[in-house]
Amino acid sequence: xxxxxxxxxxxxxxxxxxxxxxxxxxxxxxxxxxxxxxxxxxxxxxxxxxxxxxxxxxxxxxxxxxxxxxxxxxxxxxxxxxxxxxxxxxxxxxxxxxxxxxxxxxxxxxxx
Amino acid sequence: xxxxxxxxxxxxxxxxxxxxxxxxxxxxxxxxxxxxxxxxxxxxxxxxxxxxxxxxxxxxxxxxxxxxxxxxxxxxxxxxxxxxxxxxxxxxxxxxxxxxxxxxxxxxxxxxxxxxxxxxxxxxxxxxxxxxxxx
Numbered sequence: 001x002x003x004x005x006x007x008x009x010x011x012x013x014x015x016x017x018x019x020x021x022x023x024x025x026x027x028x029x030x031x032x033x034x035x036x037x038x039x040x041x042x043x044x045x046x047x048x049x050x051x052x053x054x055x056x057x058x059x060x061x062x063x064x065x066x067x068x069x070x071x072x073x074x075x076x077x078x079x080x081x082x083x084x085x086x087x088x089x090x091x092x093x094x095x096x097x098x099x100x101x102x103x104x105x106x107x108x109x110x111x112x
Numbered sequence: 113x114x115x116x117x118x119x120x121x122x123x124x125x126x127x128x129x130x131x132x133x134x135x136x137x138x139x140x141x142x143x144x145x146x147x148x149x150x151x152x153x154x155x156x157x158x159x160x161x162x163x164x165x166x167x168x169x170x171x172x173x174x175x176x177x178x179x180x181x182x183x184x185x186x187x188x189x190x191x192x193x194x195x196x197x198x199x200x201x202x203x204x205x206x207x208x209x210x211x212x213x214x215x216x217x218x219x220x221x222x223x224x225x226x227x228x229x230x231x232x233x234x235x236x237x238x239x240x241x242x243x244x245x246x247x
Contacts, residue, residue: 032190035190039116039189040142040151041113043113063194066114066194067113067115067116068113068114069113
């Protein structure tokens, strides 16, 4: 039960790290570009919202397994993930190409 | 961060006439070419799968059931699904870019691919590759 419950504090820190990536790093939003970055091995981390359709979620996870890239399941739906990225639209999956100043790559895949 | 669309990777074609068929990447063009400005690859796949061979089949029936029909195609990366399987048959010398220029060159290349795939099927290796994907 401890593993399932994500504390509010770590959730906020993920949002902070994402905001830093949006400001200083390189990323792409959306399913098509996520697959494209995975194929070209440019992706460093994939974040998927919790209401992403299960077939699409498994497909992205399979590609990430082949590419040996970490996948983080965001604790929120696509509306929340869009807001966390600072956008006014829904984002179901995003790919971080270059984290910039953020340490999201180092801290997240360890806990996943 | 590992490139996985490499030669000898088994993939499943998702679109077109050969949708649902398994294929193997022979050559990949990540940056694309002038004619195809997108990532694509040259694949050789199975157009008609071999039938299930059972123990009580005679030698003649086994030979008939082990036949494979092959195809050669250039496919966009977004129209294939990569898998974790690989198939190492040496098809680099048979299938090249210029075999797709004319119809009879393509046919002879497909016949050679058919011969090599049938040999591989008869050895009993790579069993996943030669079973039809049910969907």
